[in-house]
Amino acid sequence: MKNKEIKILLAAPRGFCAGVDRAIEIVKKSIEKYGAPVYVRHEIVHNKHVVESLKKIGAVFVEELNEIKDKTRPVIFSAHGVPKVVPAEAKELKMDYIDATCPLVSKVHREAENLNKSGFHVLLIGHKNHPEVIGTMGQIPNGSIDLIENIEDVNKFEIKRNGKLAYVTQTTLSVDDTKDIINALKEKFSNIKEPKKEDICYATTNRQAAVKKIAKLCDMFFVIGSRNSSNSLRLVEVANNSGCSEAVLIHSESSIPLEKITKCKTIGISSGASAPEILVENFIKKLKEQFSVNIEEVEIIKEDITFKIPGRLN
Structure with a gap:
């Protein structure tokens, strides 16, 4: 052979990518500054090799804050972003937290918030249960954002509230698939507001x-x-x-x-x-x-x- x-x-x-580099660097620098252990909520990035190498130097991975026994230790939020209830819970527990959310994901969070404040109902194009989607949907009140996974969801969706509609997207989608969903949305809702700049990173x-x-x-x-x-x-x-x-x-x-x-x-x-x-x-x-x-x-x-x-x- x-x-x-x-x-x-x-x-x-x-x-x-730059967001992953930054998140890994945040964990390493936090361990340097605060000593081990430093807690990380959810995998910092989706890669076993990265997670294992950070465990070796003192990172402890948890899914939720209540799993952390020693609340005096810092906790880092992953690059995928978190719903607003998570930092609120950390504050309530008097925990020191460091947010490693990718700046491009944070941009989508701010976008969804601003649209909500301006009276728009927000559609998020993304994949159900992905941590980034959970984080983005958790930026604004329940009922003011809906998830669109495919064209079928576009066909089923009916405008609630005042008819003002806007969309944002998960940053890691397929460029081609998203284009088809966006075209379907524009066809069905001609006045739908789109992001100033594409959300896909x-x-x-x-x-x-x-x-x-x-x-x-x-x-x-x-x-x-x-x-x-x-x-x-x-x-x-x-x-x-x-x-x-x-x-x-x-x-x-x-x-x-x-x-x-x-x-x-x-x-x-x-x-x-x-x-x-x-x-x-x-x-x-x-x-x-x-x-x-x-x-x-x-x-x-x-x-x-x-x-x-x-x-x-x-």
Whole structure:
């Protein structure tokens, strides 16, 4: 098998985005400043490798604040954002909290709040039970926001209240799927207010565009990421929809389908916004043990965006 030659098209940009970088940095700096343990509500980002490496240096992950025994320790809110009741609960418990919500998610939160204050009923395009969706819906009162997951939901939705309607979107959706839902909304509700600037984040858009560019040239496409990572799952869908007959998510428990790869001439690789580059390197290393590999990186855009961490941690 070693002599079998395989071409790898490596999508760029891939992997960590600025929001993920910032969230991980916030956990590390908090441990440096306050010592261990530092608590983190929910996985800081959706990646097992990242979570395990932060546990090793003193991060303790919980789902809810009431699981924290020592309320004198700081707690960090994950990059996905939290409903308003969470910081309110932390204040009530007199807990010191640090918010690692991605600034692009915070932008959607503020948008939903401002729309609500201006008397709009808000529709959130997103996936049910995703932490980002729970966080955004929790910014404004119950009954003033509805979730739209697909075109069927658009067809079923009827305007309540005063007829003023607006939409926002989860930041990690498929650009193409969202476009179809937005078109359906505009067709049904011609006066619907749209965001000034698209909510889907730059990193999601760039990673999907890079996959789209190379997927049709590949016999198989591999996305390195976690099963609960929305943006990783969307990359698999994008590869499938862009002309690659088989796209596969490689997560922490995956075994590499070497038999199938043997039948390929060209494979594509990308990684979700919460997957560290070491996982891509390890994947390629395993392929090199079996095949003669020729790698070509296909970069569609250079990313140089960074987000500041809270001043108190500097």
